[in-house]
Every structure is written in structure tokens, then in C-alpha cells.
Amino acid sequence: MPAELGRHELCWMLWPERPDNWRRHAEPAQRAFAAVASAIARFEPVIVGASAAQYQRARAILPAAVRVIELSSDDAWMRDTGPTFLVNRSGVRRGVQWQFNAWGGLYEQFERDLLVAAKVLELINYDRYHAPLILEGGSIHVDGEGTVLTTEQCLLNPNRNPRLSRARIEALLCEFLGARQVIWLGAGVIDDETSGHIDNLACFVRPGEVCLTWSDDARDPQYRVSADALERLSGVRDARGRRLRVHKLPHPGPLYMTRREAAGIGTRHGIRPLHAGQRLAASYINFYPANGAIIFPLLDPRTDALARRQLRRLFPRRQIVGVAAREILLGGGGIHCITQQQPISLHAHRDGAARRRSAAR
Secondary structure, eight states: OOOOOOEEEEEEEEEHHHHHTTTTHHHHHHHEEEHHHHHTTTTTEEEEEEEEHHHHHHHHSSSSHHHHHHHOOOOOOOHHSSSEEEOOOTEEEEEEEEEOOHHHOOOSSSSSHHHHHHHHHHHHTTEEEEEEOOOGGGOEEEESSSSSEEEEHHTTTTTTTTOOOOHHHHHHHHHHHHHOOOEEEOOSSSOTTTTTTTGGGGGEETTTEOOOOOOTTTTHHHHHHHHHHHHHHHHHOOOSSSSSEEEEOHHHHHHHEEEEHHHTTTTTTTOOOOOOTTTEOTTOOOOOOOEEEEEEEETTTHHHHHHHHHHHOOOOTTTTEEEHHHHHHTTTTOTTTTTTTEEHHHHHHHHHHHHHHHHOO
């Protein structure tokens, strides 16, 4: 699995519509998803999958530069239900289709989500590997050089793979991601309903460097979680034997669901408990690294500007683009959660680099 910060051929997304997860029949969320797709489309192609019932609405709201296809799903988390893309040394690209159980049972019917990865790979004619492991894409992050980041709270949770040992899960991660080293952090961001996905807590900035969500408030339970993660990151080496350099991103909030927001969510299916005053698992780590840009969530006016400055320092050669993401957060995730990068082949990368060197001469 190549690093997400490598070059992409395009970005995949899904269109939200569940009235029991997205308030006001998903209309505010659809506007937020469209804003994310529009921001990414400035830097790389975007394909959005929508159900037959929502196709025309998605086409009307999304900009012309974004391609809309008919692709049904139970919800809109392409990171978790879509394929994980791989590239081999010859430049051949394939995909992994992980097993899926709706984040440990957040809802009972997820037959359409089970098929999202297979449909995407069929559309682009990629071979696929069927991994014998329940896993969502947001639960792993790689450096592209053999190192995987994940959390014990998620992958060792009995609601995922209760019959698999830690050693067996590590072996499967290495086998299906082409990795050699798994770095385990403890818990994820506080009140993250995904059972602590890594993409809210920490990610690779580049090989040997990790970005970590951080709270300076010792009274906030997030402080203990982040401090534990920092201690673990400081005591390990990556697949190439490097000690990790850790950069801190401010933790927004705490943020909570308002009474008005909770009242706008349907309860007919009741896929997850939602109530006013519920803490939201907000994180600036949950950004999408488009070609030449970082698309990051605007979540809290008190910390948005600081997060932007930190990201600009970490990624000086990329444009830092903020997109209002509270509506996505209310649904249970962030910008990284609703996107999935399709990497270019190594041959395309080398050919492009050769053309740029030739043009420079």
C-alpha cells in the first residue's frame, strides 16, 4: 500500500442520504460532501457514487468537474467500505476487499456496503484480494515504506475479529498491505464510534514523521489518550529502523451535538444512539492529502487557524484548503473518512517525473 501522500490518479467518494444518520434528510451533509468534492477536484479527478434515487440530486449539486456514477451503498464512508489500493514493483495496481460488519455492529443491514469495494474494483478492472479480516480503511495508516499505524481499541476489539490473536492480525496486515512493521497505539479519539480509528488520532506526514492530535488540557480525557500515544510513538522504530518524529495538531473543542442538530435526525432505523450533548469525535488529523494540497476540516473557530498554520508548516509545498466539516462530523466522521485515494502506478509516476525533468532542461 503506497503512502496516501503519494500521487493519486483520482479520489472516490459516496453520496450521503440516510435520514437516520444525517440530519434533515441529509441535505446539509450533501452540501458539505459537495464542498469537499469541489475542493479536491481542483487538484485531482473525483468520482462520486450515488444511489439511483439520489443520482439526479447529486448531479445537480456537484460541480461538472466531478463525475457521478450510480453506486448504491448503505452509507457514505468510502474510506471504510471501499477498497484499499496496492501497487507492486512493476506498477500493477490491485485492491484489497476487507470483510465488513458495520463498525462492530452499529447497524444490522449492510449488504450494499459489503459490495462497494468489489464494485469499485470491477469498474476500473482491477484484480482484488479477499482478506480474511474485518477491517475498515480508516483503521490503518501507512508510510509507504513498510510501516502500518493502527490502534488496539479498534483492531483488537472483540466486535471485529474476536477469534484472531494480535499476532495473527499483525501477520494479515503485513501480508495484505505489503508491510513489515505494525505500530500499535492504544485508544483512539474520545467517543469515536468507530472504536478508535487511527485516522482521527494519528497519521504519517512522511516516512519517519507522524502527526498526532493533541490536547493541552489535562482535565480532558483526550489528554491521557494523546499522551499515551505520544509515549508509544516515542518508544518504537519504523520498518526501516528510524525513530519517529512526532508533530502535534491541536485537538478541537471539545465539541458537542446541539439539541437542534439531534432533533433533525430520523429515528426510524436507529443505526446508532444520537442525542443532544453527545461529544463529537472531532480531529484535524482527519484530512485528505490531494495532489498538491491538504483538504482539512474546519471544525472550531478557536483552533481552525492554528491547525491551518501547523499544516502549512508540515506541508510547505502543498496548498492548505479548509472546508467546513461539522455536518460530516455529526454523521460520525471527517473528510478522510468520506474519501479514498486511487494511486497512480509507479510507471506513471516515473514517466511524469521524466517529462518534468525533460521540460526543465
